[in-house]
Amino acid sequence: MCAFFDMPAPRRVPAGAYPLWDEALGLLNRDLAATLPDEEPLLLLGLTDEDENEDENEGEYVYVGRANGEWHGNRLEPDSAGDPLDALAAVADAAQDTVTELLWRAWPLCTEHNLGMHVYEAEGQLSWWCSGGMDPRDPAHLRAAVGGLDALLRPSRPHRRRRSRP
Numbered sequence: 402m403c404a405f406f407d408m409p410a411p412r413r414v415p416a417g418a419y420p421l422w423d424e425a426l427g428l429l430n431r432d433l434a435a436t437l438p439d440e441e442p443l444l445l446l447g448l449t450d451e452d453e454n455e456d457e458n459e460g461e462y463v464y465v466g467r468a469n470g471e472w473h474g475n476r477l478e479p480d481s482a483g484d485p486l487d488a489l490a491a492v493a494d495a496a497q498d499t500v501t502e503l504l505w506r507a508w509p510l511c512t513e514h515n516l517g518m519h520v521y522e523a524e525g526q527l528s529w530w531c532s533g534g535m536d537p538r539d540p541a542h543l544r545a546a547v548g549g550l551d552a553l554l555r556p557s558r559p560h561r562r563r564r565s566r567p
Contacts (some may be wrong), residue, residue, distance in 0.1 A: 411470055412444035414463060419445065421488035422477060426465065428489065428548030432529075435551035436509045441468035443496050444509040445477075465495035467503060474498030489527050493547055494518045511544050518544055 404564040416423055422445060425480040430442040455560075460479070466472035474495055481491035499509040507517030511531035523528035526546055545552065 411448050411464065411466065411472070414445035414447045414461075416448075419463065419482050419488075421482055421485055422463070422492055424485070425489040425492035426496070429465075431548045432509055432550040433496070433500070437500070438480055439505075440500070440504075443467060443499065446470065446472055462502060465492055465499050471503055472499050473502035486522070486525065486527065489547060490520060490522070493527065509550060513544075514539070520547060 403536065423517060426445060428439055429456040433440055433443060440490050443465050444467075446458075446464045448464070449461050462476040464472040464474070464476055472495075477491050477495055480488040497508060500506075501517070509518050509529060510527075511518050513536050514531055518529040518531045520527050521543065522528075523543060528543040528546050529550065531542055531544050544550075
């Protein structure tokens with residue numbers, strides 16, 4: 402039996418071990434880079450099940466963690482690894498838990514209201530949802546698809562007119 406403080410260090414899960422979680426994490430890392438550019442990309446961390454009842458609880462527990470090996474929150478449920486929408490929802494929740502708790506800040510923030518957003522499913526797509534402002538004329542809204550926050554924060558380029566040749 403292993404005491405809590407003797408818990409083994411998590412290992413980085415190799416790319417391709419959980420393809421849908423990898424894909425989902427790629428989208429979350431786009432949002433992380435757009436909103437917290439100084440933060441290194443998140444990664445999947447695995448802890449091997451060291452339980453005495455090896456046959457009952459085989460495998461590893463997978464978490465979304467920071468590059469330094471820290472994570473917070475619950476493990477990713479294995480049944481979410483088989484469906485793209487479930488995988489994205491699970492990884493988004495886990496990423497949000499890790500970033501929010503370890504950096505002590507809400508993430509991601511709605512740039513209109515400076516409020517933390519949450520994942521919301523609408524028409525088969527996961528988006529970041531903001532609860533809106535205090536004024537009833539400032540309602541809740543979908544801000545962007547998960548993985549699409551960079552498009553909102555990217556400065557727009559001035560439109561250039563093409564010169565026609567004589």
